[in-house]
Amino acid sequence: MFREALRLRRCLLPANGFYEWRGTQRKRPYWLTPGEGASLFFAAIWEAYPVQEQVWLSTAVITQSAASQRRPLILDEAGQAAWLDPATPLHALQALLASEPAALRERVLANMVNDPKLNGPECLTPG
Structure with missing residues (x-):
């Protein structure tokens, strides 16, 4: 399933940043962003699933190994073009x-981002 999506259904997911938790005992949230005014574009694949009378679309972000954990594969302009081009070979x-x-900017956040009831700009409060 993923092999076919990698070959035929590649896409980009725009973002202005993403969370990463670090630490050994008590993990701290970090907010990672590009330079000022820039956007991130994550490599992703998509799939369509027919369910009854509807078609559900699903995406999966492609990750790459980082020093301590996996991170989204962030593509520059050339990488974006190659990722979206169906003629780009697997290698x-x-x-x-x-x-x-x-290279990303990193900012330690307050732990309120861990509260599932919160989903707003207050989650980006520095820690």
Whole structure:
């Protein structure tokens, strides 16, 4: 299933940042962002699932190994073009997965981001 999606249904997911938890005993949330005014584009694949009378769309973000955990594969402009081009061979896609992770700004956040009832800008309060 994923092999076919990787070959035929690649997409990009735009983002302005993402969370990463770090620490050994008590993990702390970090907010990772690109430079000022820039956006991130995550490599992803998509799938369509027919359920009764509807079609459900699903995406999965492609990740790459980072120093301590997996991170979304963040693509620059050339990587975005290659990822979206159906003619890009599999070995070129694998090279993207092995590419150096993007340089990001990191900010420690308050632990309120861990509260599932909160889903607003207050989650980005520095810690």
